[in-house]
Amino acid sequence: MNRRLPLLITILLFGYAFLYIPIVSLIVYSFNESRLVTVWSGFSTKWYAELLxxxxxxxxxWLSIRIAALTATLSVVLGTLAALALVRFRRFRGRGSLEVMVTAPLVMPEVIIGLSLLLLFVAMENVIGWPAGRGMTTIVIAHTTFAMAYVAVVVQSRxxxxxxxxxxxxxDLGARPIKVFFTITLPLIAPSLAAGWLLAFTLSLDDLVVASFVSGPGATTLPMVVYSSVRLGVSPEINALATIIVGLVAMAVLIAGYILWRQEKHGRSDNL
Structure with a gap:
């Protein structure tokens, strides 16, 4: 085991370097004075001012953040209901169909999801007049369609x-089922709900393929803007925006870790 330890450490360091060196490079070049993102010409914060x-x-x-927040909230509600139905009701008519519909978005290619939803929205607009065109509403529906599947899996496991x-x-003490759910079940599965919400938020914020099918001229998400900009060359302003997002995510992770550490610390002190 001791002989394999240096090799394992080397592999671990290589893996971390492979993952994080590009992110560090992006952050460093967001402070580059030159517009060329591969040529360092001096330290400057002007691209953050240009970003504003x-x-x-x-x-x-801002549109992507709103869409991601709405998608995550709807996905938690629908995914939790689906998980409750699959776990608490063992046998009911349509259980097999529900399981297929919940798990299908997990393995289905995003191109197929985007194209099928586009055809659905066009057909609905022709028949009932809603949704009128493609925009934020259609993107939220499309993102909720596949994000709720991930939430359902997380909550179902819990x-x-x-x-x-x-x-x-x-x-047995006389509490109604709805009160039992909100006072006992919901607090117990709250960590899985939070994990599912964050997962759905990330999936929505990161999506490009599905949004490209169901979006319209007035609803362009951040991944779509970044993709179109990268095709013409990476702008330092995108590096600055990515650096801000990385900083916010790192801060959120640190805060969550600190809260968990405080809870564990108080739990140990209470046990003592």
Whole structure:
């Protein structure tokens, strides 16, 4: 084991370097004075000032954040309902169809999802007049379609391993099922709900393929703007925006880690 340790450490360092060196490079070149992102010509923060003047890029970023937040919220609600149906109701008519519909977006190519939803929206507009065109609404529906599948899997795993004795005791004491759900079940599965929300938010914010099919001229998401800009050359303003996003994500991770550490610390002190 001791002989293999240097090799394992080398592989680990290579893996971390492969993952994080590009991110570090992006952050460093966001402070580059030159417009060429591969030629260092001096330290400067002017691209962050230019970013504040780039209306289309900021509008796309704000639109993507709103879409991701709505998608994550809807996905948690629908995914939790689907997980409850699959875990708590073992046998019911249509269970097989529900399982297929929940798991299908996990393995289906994004191109197929985007194209099928585009055809669906066009057919719905012709028949009932809604949705009128493609925009933020169609993107939210499309993202919720595949993001809720990931939430359902996460919540289903938590429900399957949850102790039912607390719920049964509350029901025996006369509590109504809806009160048991909100006072006992929901707090117990809250970590999985938070994980599912964050996962759905990330999937929506990162999506390019599906959004390209179901979006319209008035709804251009951030990945679409970045992709179109990269085709003409990477702009330092995109590096600056990416650096800000990386900083916000790192701050959120640190805050979440600190909260978990405080909870574990208080839990140990209470046990003592």
């Amino acid at each position: 003047q780039n209306g289309p890029l900021l509008s796309a970023a 429900l399957a391993h949850m102790d039912l004795s607390l719920e049964e005791a509350a029901l």
